[in-house]
Amino acid sequence: MQTKLTLRHKIENNLVLIAISAVLALMYLPLLWHWYEGWLKKDIGIIHEYFSHGLIGIPFAAYIVWLNRKKWHRLPDKFHPLAVGFLIIGGIFYVSGLTDFVNLSLPIILTGVCLWLKGIPGLKLQAFPLVFVLLATPNQIPYLIEPYALPLQSFIAAVAGFILTQFGVPVVVEEINLYVGGQIVEVAPHCAGLKMLFTSLYVGLMLLYWTGVWRSLTRSIIFLGSAALISVIANIIRNTLLTYFHGTGNEQAFKWLHEGSGGDIYSACMLGTLVILINLMEKYFPIDSDEPETRSGFIASHDEQD
Structure with missing residues (x-):
């Protein structure tokens, strides 16, 4: 009762x-x-x-x-x-x-x-x-941003071409296009990693809140900048693999990484590095003296809710 x-x-x-x-x-x-x-x-x-x-x-x-x-x-x-x-x-x-x-x-x-x-x-x-x-x-914000992604597309194509050349793979780079074995791979805006970049920054914000690191402006900026850098590097590696698979006729691997579950697994692994990064920052990166100290670990944010 x-x-x-x-x-x-x-x-x-x-x-x-x-x-x-x-x-x-x-x-x-x-x-x-x-x-x-x-x-x-x-x-x-x-x-x-x-x-x-x-x-x-x-x-x-x-x-x-x-x-x-x-x-x-x-x-x-x-x-x-x-x-x-x-x-x-x-x-x-x-x-x-x-x-x-x-x-x-x-x-x-x-x-x-x-x-x-x-x-x-x-x-x-x-x-x-x-x-x-x-x-x-x-x-529609991504649609408005895409026209300004051309320098990033060209940069990714150039670096992917350079990496393949170092491994003895004959590749021709023309702006945002890579040619290997008569096959062409275009680094389109979607393939330039804008989606992965958005996801990385979003998950980064979630981790900043969850750990309480957001209270330190310096560490927050460094972490989000690192997250963006990791996203770009991961996307360069992904485009390099896609170009290699497509150029060598390994269409099954290409589809798996491009449109299949391989792309999701790859993204999940990339996001996992953000968890490792923020834990390393909490452990080794000192807090500025003019910023409030936050306790390390995921439990801190929970304790502050009561």
Whole structure:
């Protein structure tokens, strides 16, 4: 009986939050299902796949919200006028029917809800989850960036050609194209590692939050810069292998690494190096004297939630 009374009391105290959660679920569960189906099946378009890090990023954001639930309830209810603007803009985006606007309405409305219920303190508390949701929301930004990726494509092609030459493989490099054995491999924008770069930086942000290293600006910059460098190096190696496989007629290996499970395994191994890197940084890289110290290890971020 006591348990039922306690449960009823909790429900009565959180009716508004429960109602808002139900409305958001009705609005966005179909959209999230659409995103996840596209990421898993890889049949929705290249631009959408640029945000496949949302497979782990969105659940991670939800997990942070769950960890922050006690802090959220301790915050006083406080309405902020900016909430109205965010909710109106998010609502307009949602009913517009335009794919990008409907997608972006999710982080906008979530921001408005935080401001409506808890004001600026609530927004600050949920800042990281909101950022993770925003950066996992499919939009056209990769399409706008692709035209500026030509120098990176040319650099990757040149380095891949140089590496193959060192191993005695006859290769001709023309801008972003590599010719081996009469076969051509183009380092297209998607193949230039933009997706891998986005994923690396996103996972890097997750690791910075999880370990608490984000509180050190210097270490955060060094880590994200290193993550970007690792991504570029990994993509150079991948394009070198793809060129070799295609040029020597090993189409099975080419397809496995290019479109099959080999590409996913390769990316997972690359991301695994980020975990190793951040643990090494925590262990060997000293914290600046003007920055607050954070404890090493994954447990630190959990302890701070209570």
